[in-house]
Amino acid sequence: MKCLTCSFKERGVTIGLSRASLLTNTITLNKQDLKVRTRIGGNMESNSRLVQAGLLAVLLACYFHGTKAALAVTLTPTGQVSFKPGDQASFTCEMTDRTPGDILVWKKLNGGVWIEMATNSVLNPLFNNTGRYTYKTDMATFQILKYTMTIKIALEDAGPIRCMRGGNPALTKELSVTVLAPPTTVKINNVSAAGRELTFNSTQESEVSCVASGFNNANLLTMRITIVGRGDITDQFTSTVEYYNFTKDGLHGRAGRRALTNNRYIFNGADDNKDLQCLAEYTDFTTLAGLVTVRVQGVPVITCTNSNRTTSVNQKGFKLTCPVISNPQLTSLVWVYGNERYPMGEPAKNGLSASYDITDSTKKHGEAVLTIESVAKEHFGEYKLQAANRLGDAVPEGKVTLWELGQSSSPASTAKSPVTKGKTGGSTSGAGAMASFVLLTGLMTVLQAALH
Numbered sequence: 333m334k335c336l337t338c339s340f341k342e343r344g345v346t347i348g349l350s351r352a353s354l355l356t357n358t359i360t361l362n363k364q365d366l367k368v369r370t371r372i373g374g375n376m377e378s379n380s381r382l383v384q385a386g387l388l389a390v391l392l393a394c395y396f397h398g399t400k401a402a403l404a405v406t407l408t409p410t411g412q413v414s415f416k417p418g419d420q421a422s423f424t425c426e427m428t429d430r431t432p433g434d435i436l437v438w439k440k441l442n443g444g445v446w447i448e449m450a451t452n453s454v455l456n457p458l459f460n461n462t463g464r465y466t467y468k469t470d471m472a473t474f475q476i477l478k479y480t481m482t483i484k485i486a487l488e489d490a491g492p493i494r495c496m497r498g499g500n501p502a503l504t505k506e507l508s509v510t511v512l513a514p515p516t517t518v519k520i521n522n523v524s525a526a527g528r529e530l531t532f533n534s535t536q537e538s539e540v541s542c543v544a545s546g547f548n549n550a551n552l553l554t555m556r557i558t559i560v561g562r563g564d565i566t567d568q569f570t571s572t573v574e575y576y577n578f579t580k581d582g583l584h585g586r587a588g589r590r591a592l593t594n595n596r597y598i599f600n601g602a603d604d605n606k607d608l609q610c611l612a613e614y615t616d617f618t619t620l621a622g623l624v625t626v627r628v629q630g631v632p633v634i635t636c637t638n639s640n641r642t643t644s645v646n647q648k649g650f651k652l653t654c655p656v657i658s659n660p661q662l663t664s665l666v667w668v669y670g671n672e673r674y675p676m677g678e679p680a681k682n683g684l685s686a687s688y689d690i691t692d693s694t695k696k697h698g699e700a701v702l703t704i705e706s707v708a709k710e711h712f713g714e715y716k717l718q719a720a721n722r723l724g725d726a727v728p729e730g731k732v733t734l735w736e737l738g739q740s741s742s743p744a745s746t747a748k749s750p751v752t753k754g755k756t757g758g759s760t761s762g763a764g765a766m767a768s769f770v771l772l773t774g775l776m777t778v779l780q781a782a783l784h
Contacts, residue, residue, distance in 0.1 A: 403430055403497065403503065404427070404429060405425070405426070405436070405505055406428075407424070407425050407495040407506070408425075409423070410505065410506075410507050411507060414510040415509065415510070416512050416513070417485055418484065419484075420482060422482045423481050423495075423507065424470070424478065424480045424481075425438065425478070425479055425480075425495035426470075426477070427476065427477040427478075428475065429475060430475060430477060430497075432474055434477075435452050435498035436452055436477045436479065437450070437497075438479075438494070439493070439494040440494075441491045441492050442491075443579075443584030444584075446494070449481070449493070452472075453472065455481075461581065462581045464485075465482070466481075467480070467481050467482075468480055468482075486580070487511050487513050487546065487548060488581075488584065489511060489583075490509055490510060490586070491508065492506055492508045492509075493506065493508075493509060511548055514612065517544070517546060518544045518545075518610050519622065520610060520622050521624075523624050524622060528624050529625045530627065532627070532628050533723075534599055534600050534628050534630025534633075535630050535724075536598070537595070537596040537598055538597055538599065539593070539594070540594050541592065541593040541594075542555065543590070543592075544590050545576075545588070545589040546587050546588075547587060547588050548585075548586065554613045555611065555612050556610070556611045556613075557569060558608075558609055559603055559609075559626065560606055560608075561607075568597065569593060569594045570594065575588050576588075576589060592610070599626060599630075600630070601628055601631075601632065602633060602635070603628050604626065604627060604628040604659050604696055605625065605627070605692060607623055607624070607625055607626070608623075608624050608626045609623045609624075610623075629660060630659070631658075631720070631724040631725060631727065632657065632658040632662060632719040632721055633657045633658070633726065634654060634700075634726045634729065634730035635654070635656075636654035636717070636732055637728055639654065639731065640732070640733050640735060641732060642735045642736070643707050643736070644707065644736065645708060645709060645736065646708075647704075648705070649703060649705065650707050651703050651704075652667075652734065653699045653701050653702075654699065654717050654732060655691075655697075655698075655699055656688070656697075656726075657696060659696040660696075661721060662676075662719055662721050663722060664719065664720040664721075665717075666717070666718045667700070667716070668715070668716040669714075669715050669716075672684075674686040674702060680705065683705040683706060684704055684711075685702070686702050687700075687703070688700055700717055700730070702715065712735060713733070714734075715731070715733070716729050716731055717731070717732070
């Protein structure tokens with residue numbers, strides 16, 4: 333007996349057999365109830381188990397002969413594919429023109445070892461238990477197996493995945509998953525939670541570090557560290573990169589860690605109450621990965637080191653102001669004018685009184701204020717401001733020059749300088765009169781000598 337035709341259909345198989353001197357058979361096998369109907373010589377029908385078994389054997393032999401050479405495995409998508417954490421990624425593997433007994437196997441490279449993800453319709457419990465994998469059967473027939481695996485992507489899913497005919501590595505399709513993950517943790521001096529505060533001493537060197545970890549391709553990551561309102565300070569830090577291995581839910585992954593470190597950074601008072609942030613940028617991500625508020629401890633910082641103010645005579649309640657930052661809080665604040673000192677909180681003297689106005693909730697930022705009850709000529713001149721806390725005195729002192737309205741505050745100007753109060757209560761106008769007298773006396777002496 334020789335197989336002349338052999339084809340597989342969804343509902344059955346038709347086989348044509350030829351025996352030159354005896355009979356012509358047409359056999360139809362219904363795969364649901366396995367009933368075999370034979371027609372011999374055009375007038376006989378049989379349903380015996382013996383005939384069914386014999387014809388089934390012939391059927392399977394013919395099926396194997398006609399299909400095995402066309403076996404194929406396909407995987408969709410293929411090549412390199414990229415996802416972000418949390419993405420839903422679907423992969424479909426199909427085996428066509430298979431022979432019964434051929435199985436379809438999924439594998440993943442896990443910690444350097446290929447492990448099975450699924451075999452035919454059964455998902456490996458290791459992956460099923462993560463809660464991130466779903467697996468469904470699209471088609472399962474004698475000739476076709478087709479399955480779709482959907483994954484909620486995590487960092488540990490990075491790496492190659494294979495779909496293959498079980499026991500035949502030559503029929504293998506492979507894709508590689510890249511996870512474009514932003515940093516998962518960033519720490520500044522081991523503080524990672526937003527809203528936290530760090531305290532530094534302005535007179536001592538401090539260790540400042542910003543660490544991003546969790547990404548899986550260091551070449552795509554850039555990091556910057558800034559003080560909001562003060563500027564980028566990244567160029568003052570050393571950058572290092574390393575990779576590390578991790579395990580989660582039995583799956584192995586590999587990730588990167590990058591650190592920006594400065595072991596000798598010195599904050600100053602102007603940094604107080606500012607936000608220190610680490611900004612991490614990775615491919616399509618820009619992540620404000622770390623943010624802390626800086627508290628700087630040190631001697632006070634006075635920011636009006638060379639300021640100028642103008643007003644007019646008889647101006648009532650005029651105020652000279654100067655910003656002062658102090659952490660810890662001030663213990664002393666004094667305005668100095670000539671030989672007179674005006675400490676904050678003391679009663680008014682000579683029509684002048686000193687105070688300190690808090691400008692933020694931390695009570696570390698404020699303004700030193702000197703109030704002049706009624707401006708007079710003798711109030712124009714240079715005022716100094718001194719401040720101290722338990723860590724020491726502010727250096728340099730503050731300086732504010734008060735000019736009469738209409739005078740120039742520019743030292744290069746030809747306008748008259750402000751009148752400065754001296755020890756005897758005199759003024760610089762007396763020096764000009766004396767110079768004129770000396771010049772006139774000299775001229776008269778020269779004239780008398782010429783007449784003689």
